[in-house]
Amino acid sequence: MAPEAAARPTRAELRLAAREQSRSQRRDAAKAATRTALLRVALPSVAALGVAAAAAVTVQGEADQQRAQAAGRVPEQTTAADAPDSAHTAAAQAAEQALAAGAADQASRGDARQPLAGTQGAPDAAGQPAAQAATTDPAPAPARPTLSMPVAQHGIGEAFGAAGTHWAKRHTGIDFPVDGGTQVMAVADGTIRTQWNASYGYMTILKTADGTEVWYCHLRSYKIRKGAVKAGDVIAFVGSSGNSTGPHLHLEIRPAGGGAPVDPLPWFLAQGLDPR
Structure with missing residues (x-):
């Protein structure tokens, strides 16, 4: 007796299966995007933590070395550059770069201030800088006389009190x-x-x-x-x-x-x- 043929799925069942497959695909895509975002945030944080940890280890190592030197157990190192720690070397290089940048900034400010020193100009005939000589107050105008001669020519003819025929009594001026x-x-x-x-x-x-x-x-x-x-x-x-x-x-x-x-x-x- 021949086996029964498998029943064919209905259209409704096919649509339901397609929706389930689409939902599964969207969930997988969302999970993959979430993992990618977490990795982008976590990797820089891990790198920063690594740098901070290296700096902390360097500081702790220098403190342990100083205590050991004080106890006479470890020979003193001459400079920080002699230490084999790569993190310490990186920190020293960063410090040198910061100092170089600060020196360049100071030099730039010094160059900007330099023209101010030359604004006074060359000395004038009196030995004063030209800018200073220009601001010197002008000489005040001569004051008017409080008294003056009645005429410019000096010399007196007839004096006061002189007698003569031209006056009724005596000269009155x-x-x-x-x-x-x-x-x-x-x-x-x-x-x-x-x-x-x-x-x-x-x-x-x-x-x-x-x-x-x-x-x-x-x-x-x-x-x-x-x-x-x-x-x-x-x-x-x-x-x-x-x-x-x-x-x-x-x-x-x-x-x-x-x-x-x-x-x-x-x-x-x-x-x-x-x-x-």
Whole structure:
């Protein structure tokens, strides 16, 4: 009697078998990927642990050797390079490379600082570096005089108190015999005003801070008619107006408060000026 033929699997069974095979293949692939990743992480870690262990062994070996030398059991080694330990040799080489890199870095910084030493430039005529000479403060401008002569030319003609037919009593100021058109200057800081007088002619009156008045008489013309002036400012020009026999500057000093005129010569001398 012939044996029964083996039953053929159905389509459902075939699909189920295919899914099981695909799942098995995916599990095998995932396991292989996991092992590969673990090996990639573990191998560097093992290498690092090996280096650390070698360094620790080197340090422990050097400590044991020092203790043995102290006990007189092991001859002293002259240098670290004589030790046969390969890990120690590698550590020494790494240290030498680090020192060389540090020396190169210091040399680079030194080269960068070197141009700063030459920024001062060559010395100038006074022996100072050019950069320093350039920063020297300029000389201050000369200060304005606190007092000034009324005219540039020294010399006095008629003195204070002189008698004569040109004055009702006596001469009330001093005369500067200078040419017509000569510049007349303010003798001190103050304010000026101008006026006409039949005897004094065109005149300028300078009032100083303490109230003293300086009268300039027999003028030809004014340069400044009123306002504030400084010592040495040109305020008018010499003439021969009023009761005058020729070009000259008649100058009077009147104390504050409207008192009688005083001798201008002692006043000038007291101020450090000598018009003679």
